[in-house]
Amino acid sequence: MNVVVCVKQIPDPADPGALNPDHTLKRDGKLILDESDSYGVEMALQLVDKAGGGEVTLVSMAPNGEVSGLRTALAMGAAKAILVSDDALAGAGALDTAKVLAAAIGRAEGTDLVLAATESSDGYTGTVPEQIAAVLDLPSITFAKSVEIADGTVKVQRQTEAGYDECESPLPAVVSVTAGVVEPRYPSFKGIMAAKSKPVDTVTVADLGIDAAIVGWAGAGQEIVDVSAAPEREAGEVIEDDGESHLKIVEFLDGLKVL
Amino acid sequence: MALSKVWVHAEVTPDGTVAPISLEILAKAREIADVVEVFTGGDGAAVAETVGAHGATKVLATGDLTGKLQGVHVAAALAAAIEAQGAPDAILAGTTYDGRDIAARLSVKLDKPVLTNNTDIEVGDGIVVSTQIFGGTQIVKTKFAAGGPAIALFRPKSFAAEESGGGAAEVVAIDVPDTGAAGAAKLLNRHVEETTGPKLDEAAIVVSGGRGLGEADKYSMIEELAKLVKGAPGASRAIVDAGWVPYSYQIGQTGKVVKPTVYIAAGISGATQHMVGMKGSKNIIAINKDPEAPIFGIADLGIVGDVHKVLPKLIEALQAR
Secondary structure: OOEEEEOOEEEOOOOOOOEOOOOOEOOOOOEEEOHHHHHHHHHHHHHHHHHOOOOEEEEEEOHHHOOHHHHHHHHHOOOEEEEEOOHHHOOOOHHHHHHHHHHHHOOOOOOOEEEEEOOOOOOOOOOHHHHHHHHHOOOEEEEEEEEEEEOOEEEEEEEOOOEEEEEEEEOOEEEEEOOOOOOOOOOOHHHHHHHOOOOEEEEOOHHHOOOHHHOHHHHOOEEEEEEEEOOOOOOOEEEEOOOOHHHHHHHHHHHOOOO | OOEEEEEEEOOEOOOOOEOHHHHHHHHHHHHHEEEEEEEEOOOOHHHHHHHHHOOOOEEEEOOOOOOEOHHHHHHHHHHHHHHHHOOOOEEEEEOOHHHHHHHHHHHHHHOOOEEEEEEEEEEEOEEEEEEEEOOOOEEEEEEEOOOOOEEEEEOOOOOOOOOOOOOOOEEEEOOOOOOHHHHOOEEEEEEEOOOOOOOOOOOOEEEEEOHHHOOHHHHHHHHHHHHHOOOEEEEOHHHHHOOOOOHHHEEOOOOEOOOOOEEEEEOOOOOHHHHOOOOOOOEEEEEEOOOOOHHHHOOOEEEEOOHHHHHHHHHHHHHOO
């Protein structure tokens, strides 16, 4: 059972985000493993474990040869990583990102399953996993809240607006997993030490056989024309609870005639 | 300047009605295009009247897709229809589970970008969509620059649904071509989670709990308060990830968007991810023990206090009425 997990390395969401003059997200500080992706990594490790063999390969796209987030996932137990890093990718949208990740996935051999988070915490388009499946011409099940493998079939509970759908697909397939699908492990000290020497295959767009003209600003097919501050919502009254503040809430609700 | 033609996804809920988000987008579509048609992954006759009353003149329908996943099949049918009869200027859908799948598959088939999570669309010098970033503090406007059709997905409640007074739309069958290996996934069973009280995204009052509740058991206070005010209980991502409540309760960037008359945030600090889903509420009440919590920056009434003290008293006061 060989699983490829797409992971994104993002600026720490706890820090205030900022844009570069070209409207791309500032990514020049230290990048971390997107927490949403830790669920896919954990799921992959568990599936390989249950299958009794195989390995987990990470695939990521990040500027400046960034590996700090990858090291976290390697420390959790992934065997190796493929990193696509290329200046030509600045300004990439969901579609060209999917093309690049699909090509990178192609470098991992004998892949049975591709996992990804449903969406990244910074870009949150929620389309990339399905686009990867389309580029690779694979079946896909998105928004999984549980994943099981049996007899060459992946069984998934897919999140819906009203509940969930029971779905299944033959392998190989692409599955995107929601947060909370499993409890991600913390890397052990031993895992952290081992991660330092695990292989990271860093490649460019050209290495993947992709024309730089179809990625990044050149190929994204979209152009940012304006970035402006949203109208601010004014803060109202803030009071310290003196043991009677619940009455203030009742009074507020009464004023709105909603009770 | 108006577009000649747009297609809007008519998404169908498990009870067979057209999803509110599709009607919201139809209202906007009428504003920006001369001709508005819908597409649906299922029976066209079942939606023809509703979408007609909201301005659509045609329903492009795949027919029965029972047992199949929407994304790959609807996208294949749309691509084939475009091949046969030409493309509309834009294809619009909701940022929903199926909306994203259809748009994603279609974007690869047509080799056109898809822009997600939009809150507005303008037509002038090209088609420009607006997206909120950094927790809704900034708005980015992006122009489609790859030629048509523009594929755009919208957040729920971006527009107000409005009837046009039109008659039933004409149903036109579109073929679903063989999707080969890509279409091999199957949908075996649908499970609808039972809910009582108003739906989260339709309730006039939403009571939401976060990590400040301390432990899973304390969420019952949120449910009780919601019941007392005839509202719906919601949650921050933190406690959904922690497994206290199902994902369907989640409000925020990754969850539902709510715009109730009153939003009560209890023990929620106001991470940007959460604020995106609720800052459009008409009135916001926040209870949090940290006076520095960002939620106070957008609250109409902020109580700096312990939810474990304030909520029981509030529940008691409301019960006494």
